Amino acid sequence: MTRLSAITPSGHAHIGNHLGAVRRWACEGRPGDLYFVSDLHAMTVSYNPARLRALSRELLAVLVAAGIDADQVFVQSDLVRELGALSWVLECACSFGEAARMTQFKQKSDSQGMVRLGLLTYPVLMAADILLSGADEVPVGEDQTQHVELARSLARRFNTTYGEVFTVPTAVTPPTAARVMDLSDPGRKMSKSTQDAAGTVFVLDDPDLIRRKIRRAVTDGEARLEYRPDEQPGLANLLEILAACLGKSPREAAAAYRSYGEVKNAAAEAVIEELRPIRTRAMDLLRDPAELDRVRAHGAARATERGAHRLAAALRLSGVG
Structure with a gap:
């Protein structure tokens, strides 16, 4: 049984992230679970490349420092070739209507000047994250349940059309955790991307x-x-x-x-x-780049290894591998 969870480097990790998710991952995680820094997801809105890179390293260090096993942690972009290939296969199994009806896309596209195509397609990338890892369960909040449902639909569609490759994942509600609000404005949640x-x-x-x-x-x-x-x-x-x-x-x-x-x-x-x-x-990890690079490379190798046979099968059965 594998659970997959992620944290996006849209800002520095805060006490709410720690109490609400990271501490639980470290204390309650099972040997087969996977945790990753979803830096590719952070590219769907305006961002600074150097800051994104630095935040990704910082979050990786925080996850490992919190006690999550290095075998279970990786940075999403270290699997960019695998995820890019699988995302394309899944995009070709997904309809425009399915992607466009995602609630988060509607909400965010209404509030942005230039709407990036990645904002429309990132739920398919999220499906690739889930299906490549073979995750059985994906703990998510209500705002992400729709994306897991898309992953379920795409997994079933591929398995039915081309052959059985993917585990059909289930969205699960994580245990109730501390809901930490902003100290200056207790009417809003504490946020990594806050301007203040x-x-x-x-x-x-x-x-x-x-x-x-x-x-x-x-x-x-x-x-x-x-x-x-x-x-x-x-x-x-x-x-x-x-x-x-x-x-x-x-x-x-x-x-x-x-x-x-x-x-x-x-x-x-x-x-x-x-x-x-x-x-x-x-x-300590951030002051020792060589050690952090070693941890990162090890996690990437483990995650790549876990998904290699699924990607190879998906490419072969879809006619391009």
Whole structure:
């Protein structure tokens, strides 16, 4: 049984990415699972090539530093030849209507000046990611379920038309995790691609910066220290972060403190301690490019090896291999 999960280098990894996904991958992942940095997906919108390359290396370092086995981690573009070939085969099995009806394409194309063709076709690339790896399960949020359904349709269509090659994947809902909101605006989720970093705690932030950001977090004027997400979203966000780091419930965390200042100080120290070993290991890797390159090459070789027979079969059966 293989699960496949990815993180896109649209910005620096933050505490929400860590608590909501990366920590769970490291603690609960199974030997056959795969995790990758989806740098090709980041090219569907305007981007800076040098920054994309740097962020991809940084995220790879963070995943390994979090404790994910190097055998299970790779960077998507290191399989660009394999994925490019399989994406073309799948694009030729996909209709324009199927691609154009993807909700994310509709939403993003409405908000952009120049709409890149890759924004239309990237769900097919996502299908190639899934099918090349032989993933049985793909943990996704609601916004990505439609893309997994496309992968399922393309897998069945290819298997029926040309021959059995691909595992038909299933979208699964990951366990409920901390939903970390922006510290400056608790009405929006913390984001890697935010233009204002004041409300975002990044995994590689130094301890003093983490303290400053959390101490400046928006709360309210009620001076009522209870976990009430609807009435006090800023305080609730801090309690959820604190509770996730300590392994408690937000209400348990709230009961231990008497003031907002105490909560902020406790949350800051809990986040610093949660991230300390990851930051240390990730920075060590980033300061040792040769070692990070070795880890990256090893992960790419393993991922390529796992998908080679599926790609060869798909090309042969479709008449081009």
